[in-house]
Amino acid sequence: VSLRHALLGLLAEQPLSGYELTKRFTAPAHVWSAKHSQIYPELARLQQTGLIRQVQAGPRGKKTYAITDEGRAEVRRWLKTPPGRTSRDEAFLRVFFLWLAGPEDAREYLRGELDYHKELLDHYETLNEEAAPSSPAEQWTWIALQAGIRHERALIEWAEWALDQVPISGLPAGGRKGRPSHGDPDRQPVH
Amino acid sequence: VSLRHALLGLLAEQPLSGYELTKRFTAPAHVWSAKHSQIYPELARLQQTGLIRQVQAGPRGKKTYAITDEGRAEVRRWLKTPPGRTSRDEAFLRVFFLWLAGPEDAREYLRGELDYHKELLDHYETLNEEAAPSSPAEQWTWIALQAGIRHERALIEWAEWALDQVPISGLPAGGRKGRPSHGDPDRQPVH
DNA sequence: CGGGCCATGTAATTTGTTACATGATTCC
DNA sequence: GGAATCATGTAACAAATTACATGGCCCG
Numbered sequence: 001v002s003l004r005h006a007l008l009g010l011l012a013e014q015p016l017s018g019y020e021l022t023k024r025f026t027a028p029a030h031v032w033s034a035k036h037s038q039i040y041p042e043l044a045r046l047q048q049t050g051l052i053r054q055v056q057a058g059p060r061g062k063k064t065y066a067i068t069d070e071g072r073a074e075v076r077r078w079l080k081t082p083p084g085r086t087s088r089d090e091a092f093l094r095v096f097f098l099w100l101a102g103p104e105d106a107r108e109y110l111r112g113e114l115d116y117h118k119e120l121l122d123h124y125e126t127l128n129e130e131a132a133p134s135s136p137a138e139q140w141t142w143i144a145l146q147a148g149i150r151h152e153r154a155l156i157e158w159a160e161w162a163l164d165q166v167p168i169s170g171l172p173a174g175g176r177k178g179r180p181s182h183g184d185p186d187r188q189p190v191h
Numbered sequence: 192v193s194l195r196h197a198l199l200g201l202l203a204e205q206p207l208s209g210y211e212l213t214k215r216f217t218a219p220a221h222v223w224s225a226k227h228s229q230i231y232p233e234l235a236r237l238q239q240t241g242l243i244r245q246v247q248a249g250p251r252g253k254k255t256y257a258i259t260d261e262g263r264a265e266v267r268r269w270l271k272t273p274p275g276r277t278s279r280d281e282a283f284l285r286v287f288f289l290w291l292a293g294p295e296d297a298r299e300y301l302r303g304e305l306d307y308h309k310e311l312l313d314h315y316e317t318l319n320e321e322a323a324p325s326s327p328a329e330q331w332t333w334i335a336l337q338a339g340i341r342h343e344r345a346l347i348e349w350a351e352w353a354l355d356q357v358p359i360s361g362l363p364a365g366g367r368k369g370r371p372s373h374g375d376p377d378r379q380p381v382h
Numbered sequence: 383c384g385g386g387c388c389a390t391g392t393a394a395t396t397t398g399t400t401a402c403a404t405g406a407t408t409c410c
Numbered sequence: 411g412g413a414a415t416c417a418t419g420t421a422a423c424a425a426a427t428t429a430c431a432t433g434g435c436c437c438g
Binding site: 002005006009012030031032033072075076079080082083084085086087088089090091092093094095096097098099100101105109112116135136137139140141143144146147150151153154155157158161162165 | 193196197200203221222223224263266267270271273274275276277278279280281282283284285286287288289290291292296300303307326327328330331332334335337338341342344345346348349352353356
């Protein structure tokens with residue numbers, strides 16, 4: 001049940017409403033994803049169990065929640081348990097099956113990945129330049145951001161390399177120049 | 192509905208049984224995760240809709256399935272749709288909340304991440320050395336493997352860097368030596 | 383006064399996990 | 411013959427998505 005802890009963790013930093021929390025989980029560079037229809041009931045449950053409490057009521061029925069001491073204790077307890085390792089990356093999954101597509105479609109897919117990760121990197125680097133972390137929470141967000149940057153850089157380099165691995169069909173042979181050998185010599189390109 | 196396509200994609204390479212598919216989704220370096228209790232019903236559904244068919248029956252009630260032409264077409268169609276981008280990385284999520292833990296616990300967490308990614312990298316590099324991809328499917332698996340390797344390397348470097356950012360409590364100041372400045376100068380370590 | 387966003391909720395459905403259940407084969 | 415692993419399934423529950431539903435506030 002990680003959504004619960006994600007909500008608690010964000011509320012530990014500052015009081016927020018369900019709507020504001022939803023935006024955090026929907027934003028482009030989101031770390032965790034969830035829809036409002038999952039968040040509102042979860043907030044209700046958290047309040048019932050005393051891990052958060054409503055601290056404000058604004059216009060339009062806005063409810064702002066803050067974490068309680070029990071909530072903070074729960075996050076700390078959670079942080080000491082081993083993290084779940086269930087990875088489910090659909091974009092990455094598809095790479096394994098690109099042999100089913102033609103070289104044309106495969107290249108298009110990789111180009112799409114390249115663009116996506118370039119955009120994300122760009123976004124992260126903007127955040128990084130604007131960043132001036134003062135609070136501990138902001139400092140850890142900054143540390144996490146560095147992971148994002150390194151991650152995106154790695155994937156961009158990979159996508160560029162991968163594009164170089166799949167031949168350009170429709171062009172006479174010789175379109176690509178020397179590819180660095182990698183482990184096994186004479187590795188043939190796909191297709 | 193990505194599990195469906197993951198199953199189809201694997202069956203496109205070779206006929207497999209539910210049990211064998213389950214192993215693929217449970218293995219350490221798995222790209223997608225699923226339990227047998229989700230896989231068996233999904234296989235039944237895929238068979239009913241004609242995307243796969245049973246091609247063999249072995250001992251112990253083993254059923255081996257193969258993809259059909261319609262199934263292959265469905266994978267190709269899927270590959271042309273934009274990939275889902277729902278990221279949910281619990282281990283990464285926790286980093287944002289490490290300010291709630293003490294420096295001691297934060298360091299321990301990062302050390303855990305470092306170990307985990309080192310082990311994975313080691314595993315991937317072993318696979319890479321053993322790799323001799325001949326079929327197109329194996330070649331794309333190999334290309335995907337390179338992404339994994341770059342990914343793990345990036346995260347290992349990040350974890351090492353991050354460990355250097357959080358002070359070692361219980362030791363007199365001066366335990367750490369010069370940290371490279373990164374963007375903003377004089378950025379203070381956490382806590 | 384109308385369009386866009388703020389703001390919250392519930393219901394229906396799908397997806398995923400955990401637990402329950404069973405039995406065959408192989409290897410020692 | 412007993413333990414490990416192969417092998418498949420169902421049921422109950424939890425988590426997540428999609429669709430339904432409603433209304434207030436703000437700005438032009």
